[in-house]
Amino acid sequence: MKKIFLKKIITKLHLLPFVEQINYYREKIKNKRSNQLFRKNNPEVLLPPDFYLYETFSLNYDKFYTNGKPTAEWLVNHISEFKQFENLSILDWGCGTGRIIRHLPNVVDNSNSFFGTDYNQKYVKWCTENLKGIQFKLNNLKPPLNFKKNSMDVIYGISIFTHLSKELHFEWMQELSNVLKKDGVLFLTTHGNVHSSKLLPKEKENFDKGNLVVHSYKKEGNRLYASYQSPIFFKNLCTKNNLTILKHIPGEITNGKPQQDVWILQKN
Numbered sequence: 001m002k003k004i005f006l007k008k009i010i011t012k013l014h015l016l017p018f019v020e021q022i023n024y025y026r027e028k029i030k031n032k033r034s035n036q037l038f039r040k041n042n043p044e045v046l047l048p049p050d051f052y053l054y055e056t057f058s059l060n061y062d063k064f065y066t067n068g069k070p071t072a073e074w075l076v077n078h079i080s081e082f083k084q085f086e087n088l089s090i091l092d093w094g095c096g097t098g099r100i101i102r103h104l105p106n107v108v109d110n111s112n113s114f115f116g117t118d119y120n121q122k123y124v125k126w127c128t129e130n131l132k133g134i135q136f137k138l139n140n141l142k143p144p145l146n147f148k149k150n151s152m153d154v155i156y157g158i159s160i161f162t163h164l165s166k167e168l169h170f171e172w173m174q175e176l177s178n179v180l181k182k183d184g185v186l187f188l189t190t191h192g193n194v195h196s197s198k199l200l201p202k203e204k205e206n207f208d209k210g211n212l213v214v215h216s217y218k219k220e221g222n223r224l225y226a227s228y229q230s231p232i233f234f235k236n237l238c239t240k241n242n243l244t245i246l247k248h249i250p251g252e253i254t255n256g257k258p259q260q261d262v263w264i265l266q267k268n
């Protein structure tokens with residue numbers, strides 16, 4: 001049975017909160033030994049509460065922290081093709097618990113300024129209290145951001161559009177474009193073609209026609225609200241918002257898991 005059918009039944013029966021709690025404890029048990037070992041070997045590393053990790057990424061400390069740095073390097077390598085990391089203002093939109101932004105000051109030089117923003121108050125509070133040298137701000141589910149127009153050289157959003165409705169795709173792309181400086185670079189990830197195998201036949205048809213498909217098990221913004229961006233839909237969204245597509249890298253299947261598409265855009 002497709003996972004999506006099961007999710008629909010669970011949602012209809014109002015069992016989602018219960019299933020979520022079970023999944024959380026299952027993850028906690030699965031990662032217990034490895035997490036204990038991580039704490040023992042890395043007592044200096046500040047870690048967010050387990051539930052925050054579960055909600056935003058993975059409840060595995062090693063994956064969250066140790067792999068966060070190569071991810072920050074991967075991001076910088078991609079953007080460096082188009083922008084030199086000197087005296088830049090860099091914003092992580094939907095920073096969660098700072099998995100990526102916490103490593104950036106060690107990846108690029110300190111002539112740059114680092115900012116993070118999220119609509120989840122708990123994550124922003126944790127980041128502000130624990131991650132130094134980065135300014136964190138709260139935004140609402142809907143725009144605007146708490147930053148001035150034309151103020152950022154680089155904005156990145158890793159797995160944020162993947163949790164938003166069609167209406168908010170339009171509103172957020174416009175806002176991100178507004179906050180970027182001219183020639184600023186926007187780096188985004190989406191659920192592209194490789195994720196469309198998760199869709200029901202009718203949904204897949206709709207996706208293939210160039211539309212956005214949404215699975216809303218919870219309120220948007222939450223990880224259980226998933227949207228699937230047909231590349232045609234996303235390309236149109238970019239070009240309508242004064243953004244040139246510098247690069248689109250379709251996601252592949254890695255270790256049996258579909259990866260997100262990468263979009264590198266530039267404000268005209």
Ligand SMILES: C[S@@+](CC[C@H](N)C(=O)[O-])C[C@H]1O[C@@H](n2cnc3c(N)ncnc32)[C@H](O)[C@@H]1O
Nearest residue numbers: 056094095096099118119120141158159160221
């Ligand atoms: C899958 S998590 C990814 C977190 C982080 N980017 C990372 O890669 O570790 C999605 C994040 O997007 C945030 N988010 C969802 N909707 C948002 C919105 N409208 N504005 C800002 N952040 C949002 C969530 O709170 C969550 O932290």
